[in-house]
Amino acid sequence: MVHWSDVIGARLVEQRPDHLVNTGITPSGEFHIGHLREMLTGEMIARGVRKAGGTAELCFIIDSADPLRKVYSFLDEAYAEYIGVQLFRIPPPDADGKPDLAAFESGTTYADHFLAPFLEALDMLGVRPRLVYNHQAYAEGRYVEHVRTALQQRDRVRQIIEEISGRELTADWWPYSPVDERGCMDGLKVTGFDDTHVHWQAEDGRTGSCDYTVGEGKLPWRLDWPAKWVWLDVTCEAFGKDHGTTGGSYDTGAELCRLFGAEPPEGLTYEWISLRGQGAMSSSAGTTVGPIEALRLVPPEILRYLIASTKPAKAIEFDTGMGLVNLADAYERLLRHDLEAKLEDEELSRRKRVAIEDDISATRLSSVEERNDRPGAVGVTFRHLAMLAQIRSSDEQVWDMIPNEGVDRREFDARLNRMRHWISSHHFPDEMRVGIRDKPNAERLADLTPEEEALRMALIRNFEASLETGWNEANLSANVPDAAREVELPLREAYRLTYELLLGVDVAPKLAPLLAAMEPERVLHLMRGE
Template structure:
């Protein structure tokens, strides 16, 4: 059983027929694709719940009440005055990183393109802005309860996390006279007001029924589980580690009168060869950039095809070919979990793989075959490099039998992303195709006498070939190699040297078909 389906069944047994899957994000700057693990994990569990007949919601909580913690590299020094202020209440940066009061809020500025990117991979959550939950007074009861039980919460945090809280710690952080939470000291509480003094010597009162302040993170997280009835929220291993905010959140949530979700921890996505993604370290690939390069079903398969407790290496280089190959093999030959000759382990694998394939579709319930558009990722890579216009690609695909009529939206988007990938720094150099017009001196030096004989006879056979179709070209290459006892590997290496100036390349028969008979003969004749 796929991990999402297994989780859905567990949730039914633990919490009944009504489920709320949740994920969230702090809109403090550009997002990286590592954030998608939590989001897609929650969304896939939500889909699995729906498939199991459960009443399920998927909510996405934006931590818009979180403060600006520092002046990031993309911000001007003018943002220094906003440190400690909620992201929803400070202006968005302009193109130079300066605060722009006319550009909306900082939180919305970074959130909007991210939500658009989520839509491209079929994620359409119910978005909840946390500052609005505070503004609407939905946190008020939880805040009052937390203040009334401050000593018990302090004991929970200190005993579980192993760290000692400051003597002035208070389970609520009011905004001071400058709108910042930094340098504010609580001086008293008279429901519903928290009294304070700030670093400027000003005094005031925060109304817990409004967005005049917020709960500290460990309490905020626990409180929102109860406010929104969350039954499932995957957490990264930083929050899910022993003594982390998930461990403290469980008893705090119960203390505040609600039942928390069961603990569920996922491993991080890592940039291949560079370690975990991190916005602060700059070791990132943004989801907007990634989705301009990678087909959305491949991004979903990256998550759906991996167990939650295993880290994922994300690679927009050569490994993308391997991932696409794996997905395409799965779609082309879906495993039959009912086959009688399968062992128990093979049946489990078949069910798991079918689940991954189902959850990889952008649209829930869509036919996986539609995502391929009738052509493999590798073949499209070759066409996009050889053919300068999209219409030439479609014409070639019609001639080869890969396309009938006009391309569908999925195929058109695949070609667009392929061209973006080829034009980016991420495309692997050894996959770039430059067709030679004549046989280079380097290629001639690499060819053996047997390979020269093979190429000379192949040219004659190709001249006489009745139909210039890929299967016929492939059969001809094999037959000439057999007759002249060169062996398949030697034959293909000879062709690659002549065509590309190296000893490897895409499928040779497909390459010859696309180049065309006349150009191939001219090249072999040179």
């Protein structure tokens, strides 16, 4: 019981049996894998609660009532007119970043546009939360009481925010953001309120009133959040470290939540995910790996495993190159071990026991479906599959080359498909590419020991013989061991030399399939050095 999801799950169930784990994201731009941490952390907490014997629902509040802050880099300047307008009221961008009015007419909003692919990715990852569109919650009057309380106790609200965040609010600050006739929030000053309306005046003198019982306008973020907690009876929420800092919005939210008459939910701060070599994920910077793109390269289980195996407080550097290979191989290796059997060992130190239990929890959480057993291994590591996919274009042949007993064929095909996609992408690391030399390895050839020279001659004879008997995998596979035996050189050395001469590296994939895939003349040319 040491995995973070188990710890928090148990703590929650101690308090009460039924839980609502909340998440929330503003759909202001393209979603990225950073947002996946928000969702997966919440989902894993919910599983932790269920494992501890409680019930838990996962909720995803889409902050569609938030305004467009600025014209992001991926948007056309035409969006300038929508700054300050709520995201559910503005058109989605088209391929050029221009407002797509046609799509808007047919019902797709800016928020929907960015949300759709994210929801698709979530589904693939097994995250299926109850969806709440915040603008609808406002329209349905879910926050009427909280708005009223905030307006009536404006000074108290101000005091809480100022004291806890240490920030000074302006004299004309109000705990409500009204919208004008266009749905724009910018530049409006609140002039008063009554039981149902907030009155405002714009910079240009226009005045108006917002009916807050039907969702005209919204609470500012620091009040919006605790109002959600109270309405939905949220018992736990994981949030980014920006909210978790002392005096941050969780702290003020907790106090405002009490003002609304409820206890705040359990909070869990998580760190950001950054892209290796680039900075933090930012929707506006454009240098992101979207959830969909990530899932084209990585099986959902591995993405889940990444989140599950990293404590929330730890920053993650998402690496689509060698780091991905290492992660995926570590995962595959873990699945092959019978961790449950290892636990039976009475001699285990407490630490080792805990480490194994941790691995069990993390691998269970990696499963897209919530279940008590762990996913089965697929039979190949990423590394090995990367090689096989490069030397064989037929999926059927690759399948035959792995120990496929008990492996789900569809699962395997899906993984191979992603592997091929990865190989053809710019993410695939050069050091993983199987490269056959164009020219003989002159340096190495000039530097052979007598034994190595004897081996080389034997190899050439064997390859020439294979020309007669058939240049196929079965015939070729014996060539190196035969030659090694003949000259009494360790097999290891024999392979090493062969690789050096053919590929220029001393460690490589299985040789026979590679040889069979090569032109015989090319092999002999490289071996002879002429």
